[in-house]
Amino acid sequence: MNTQHKLLIANRGEIAVRIIQACQDLDIRSVAVYADDDIDSLYVQYADEAWALSGVTAKETYLDIDKILSIARQAQVTMIHPGYGFLSERADFAQAVIDAGLIWIGPSPESIEKLGDKIQARKIAQSVGAPLVYGTEQPLNSAAEAVTFAQQYGLPIAIKAAYGGGGRGLKVAWRLDEVAHLYASAVREAQAAFGRGECFVEQYLEKPRHIEAQIIADQHGQVVVVGTRDCSLQRRNQKLVEEAPAPFISEQIYQQIIQSSVNICRMAKYVGAGTVEYLLSQDNKLSFLEVNTRLQVEHPVTEQTTGIDLVVEQIRIALGQPLSIQTTPEPQGHAIEFRINAEDPARGFIPAFGQITQFDAPSGIGIRLDRGVGNGSLVSSHFDSLMAKLIVTGATREIAIQRAKRALAHFQLEGVASVLPFHQAILTEPDFVDEFKIHTRWIEQDCSHDFAVQPRSQRSDQMTLQRYHIEIDGKLHEIGLPLAFFQMENKHRPDVHNNVKQVSKNEKAVLAPINGVISAWKIKENDQVQQGDVIAMMEAMKMEVPVIAHCTGRIQHLRGINLTINADEEIARIEG
Structure with missing residues (x-):
């Protein structure tokens, strides 16, 4: 292998570590790039060089083509590996790397464009006789078109980001009355994750297996x-x-x-x-x-x-x-x-x-x-x-x-x-x-375990345990004591008590379903909401989760959008 090569990894986390290891096996120098939160990450430590992307979000860092190519020039790299996710399936990034005179480790921009566009990929598959379910020929222009497709071919249907992957921008509609809502959600997710919101629709096979072929x-x-x-x-x-x-x-x-x-x-x-x-x-x-x-x-x-x-x-x-x-x-x-x-x-x-x-x-x-x-x-x-x-x-x-x-x-x-x-x-x-x-x-x-996906209203509250190891007659045992026990015992000790996160016990409180940020409110202050209404959307780690009204009433005290919220933290109240 030519040891004069130097490879920049336009990614993070475990895949960046994996690529660094391959570089070491080939005696190629590796260059890492990192967002602010990743400054102490393993891949940053393992790389031969590490350069700051100077930002917090994916858009500011691993999706910023100009920043990455600027670092590539400064670090004098000869190759770029995109890993998976982020820019790995962006034809414009592949072309920009090639235009910069660097070696792109991946398929050609033309192939990415053809196959990354799910509609074009379907046409190619059809042309070679690959098996296919029914789907739209072009990206949809509106939620109404998705509804029409569902009425014509039946449910369930899959609404997919035309330029997506990895499950981002993919929604499965099982009822006709949820098609429009899920279409809008898929468009938002696709726009956020891939910079393009076009979506298409195809029949969704119920309870299918997911099989794949690794090709080189x-x-x-x-x-x-x-x-x-x-x-x-x-x-x-x-x-x-x-x-x-x-x-x-x-x-x-x-x-x-x-x-x-x-x-x-x-x-x-x-x-x-x-x-x-x-x-x-x-x-x-x-x-x-x-x-x-x-x-x-x-x-x-x-x-x-x-x-x-x-x-x-x-x-x-x-x-x-x-x-x-x-x-x-x-x-x-x-x-x-x-x-x-x-x-x-x-x-x-x-x-x-x-x-x-x-x-x-x-x-x-x-x-x-x-x-x-x-x-x-x-x-x-x-x-x-x-x-x-x-x-x-x-x-x-x-x-x-x-x-x-x-x-x-x-x-x-x-x-x-x-x-x-x-x-x-x-x-x-x-x-x-x-x-x-x-x-x-x-x-x-079909999962029979209690921790499968269940609505919170159908689950009893989880008891938080503080675990300790103790030795009894020479044998090691583990005991778990309810955290509430320590809260009670230490209520007069602020140094302990204040470190326990308090959640609202008010029955009127709307609690955050996940750790994340409120990306949008679907209602306004003092609006009347019904139990089961989607009243907000929260996002975390590129996943979008709806916030559901737990009761009927007038909603008040809405928390601001784009604030980091902990799960079970109060974000609003519904007054009767």
Whole structure:
């Protein structure tokens, strides 16, 4: 490898760490860029150089093309890797990198434009005979057009950002009366996440599996499917658990995925790493979903079962080298990835943020950890909730699952809520372990655990425990005492009592459903609202959550927009 190269990573978190590691393996110098909240992040520490983006939000930092290219010039880099998310699927960014005389590690701007536009991607898929559900030919001009489509083709329908990905700007409407509201929400999310709000609509397969093909293609016309993955276990259209190879699919479906993936990418003259995604219905019908023109979060499970370093492969391809493989390799064993997100499964997977006070990860045979955080790291409210990825590999799926139970039992993470309890629970679910009845809405519809997505009104209040380790007769025990006990005991000690966050007990109080900011009020001061009305929208980590009126009455004392609010903090009152 040419050691004169210098690579800038236009991203953050665990994927930035992953790319830095690939650079080190190739003896290429790495350059990190960081937002204000990321100044102490692991990837900033690991990079050979780190440059400030001087901003707080994604728009001010990782989405600012001019800032990134300015740093690239100052740091005298020769290559730019976009990671995933942010600018990774922006054709204008790819073109700007190329115009600056730098090597773009990714597909051509033309391919990104074709496949990143979900409508154009559908047309390409259709032209090569890939399986497809009904969808609109062009972006919609209004919510009324979405309603018309639903009336014509039936519900449910998926409203999708034409230039989106990763579940952003994607809404699924199950009732006709929610189509208009969800269309408006999808447009807002798409505009915020991708800078473009165009949306289209297609039929949504009920309870489908999410299957995908990892492809790599070089500059010499060679296209290879590296392997398949199953990514069906999702919440809010965001993946939580992924595995490779995709289990429990027929040889016919497998061959259909392989052939149509290659044909789509050849037709689009694709170069680099990418993913062709499909939905597989309960009656075994396959439907093309989209092409992600970038590296996927779940790429490690494919690496673990093929022995191919996909990030190194991306860099080699960008430098004009041929693929290291010529045909789809036979998978070696089975790998499962668990996304370790800062989210609270007991409260509908709402995002959490703050400082990590303990991060002790598991180790041992079959364990890989891709992480962007450690002890003392800050989980910022401005970015995605992904902290790390635990990848467990075994000779068989059964062995991988057993190792995962061991690994998750040893994983200690404190300071912010995480999805670790969900991952431990899923490994006891027959739907996942034995029969594989998992589908993309399984968490919302079929999960039997109490911490599945439930309306807060249907749950009893969670008791907060303060945990301590004590030794009794030489044996270590853990005890949990209610935090209320300490509040009572220390009410005359302000130093302790004042550190306990107080939440409103007023029955008239409207409480924030998540940690985040109020992005918009749907009503005005003193308006009359009905129980169940959407009265506001809150945002956290690029996710939009509605605030629902818990009773009927006149709303008052509205908190201001764009203020950081803690979950369960009072944001308004509804007077009877």
